[in-house]
């Protein structure tokens with residue numbers, strides 16, 4: 001049976017059995033409003049042109065596809081190519097969907113955009129988009145994270161968003177989610193909760209995917225133009241799954257292209273310290289939708305871990321769950337050690353310092369390339385740059 005990947009999700013927001021809206025009825029009607037507004041506005045030339053011109057002149061798109069020749073030579077085997085999302089304004093792929101969400105919120109006449117942030121990456125990208133679009137932005141962040149993530153906290157302050165320190169519970173991401181959500185529930189008609197990946201209730205997994213799919217559309221055309229064919233393998237790291245689905249979407253119907261998502265194995269899959277949701281998780285509900293989850297026996301999310309803070313989420317986007325079950329995408333892992341090695345290797349062979357998140361995909365690409373031939377190719381989504389991780393890695397490796 002041929003599956004029409006473009007027809008996903010269905011009207012209720014399901015990708016197979018995953019996704020949906022596992023939320024109270026009041027919120028369901030608000031989410032349905034967002035879906036209607038999104039479906040209406042996305043078709044209009046005005047919205048399409050505004051987003052396209054911001055991608056070009058503000059984000060700096062298209063981001064290049066770079067042939068990492070020295071890395072490929074060092075590894076020996078397939079040629080490795082990098083889709084350079086690290087070169088975007090604000091240094092990662094997140095700006096692609098934050099701009100889309102901020103524009104939609106403005107279009108719907110919302111008065112305030114709200115979100116939580118862990119390491120601050122989503123907070124900075126969203127605060128940036130809100131400054132540009134001209135809409136109020138409020139970011140909730142745990143006090144522990146505020147103390148740890150100084151540069152991002154400073155940036156958010158400079159960008160003029162309202163930063164709300166969260167002092168309850170563990171004072172980290174989980175509590176920031178609860179705090180931001182409580183604020184949102186005070187006036188969901190007028191507030192817009194901007195979700196930071198392809199997760200949460202419908203329509204967010206669909207919307208965020210659509211905004212990110214520019215990555216794969218560009219990469220497919222760029223690769224084909226320069227190489228005269230498609231890559232044999234494409235690959236991306238998977239936290240919530242937005243940069244991965246952004247690359248994958250345009251290639252799903254290309255049966256000859258092997259697609260691989262790389263999850264963080266942290267300190268090892270046989271320890272509790274990983275965030276390999278698709279590899280080790282079981283089905284359940286989290287944050288308003290159904291997906292594979294890392295959960296305890298009562299169905300509560302486990303405290304997950306990765307050296308890359310952008311990957312440590314106990315759930316994962318519903319479309320990835322479906323693509324796993326269909327066996328259209330393979331989900332594999334790279335651990336902290338492999339990630340650190342890839343981080344240093346890419347820096348020293350190509351002069352590109354990757355985000356620790358992206359280094360997971362680079363690590364697996366290097367491993368796989370060895371078993372492939374020199375006329376084959378792997379295209380890796382380099383989701384972000386590693387400035388944010390440089391001090392941490394230098395200290396960790398005693399450089």
Ligand SMILES: *Cc1c(COP(=O)(O)O)cnc(C)c1O
Nearest residue numbers: 197239240241242243310357384
């Ligand atoms: C946030 C982040 C990720 C993880 O998010 P996804 O939704 O899985 O893409 C990956 N890479 C970078 C650089 C990030 O900032």
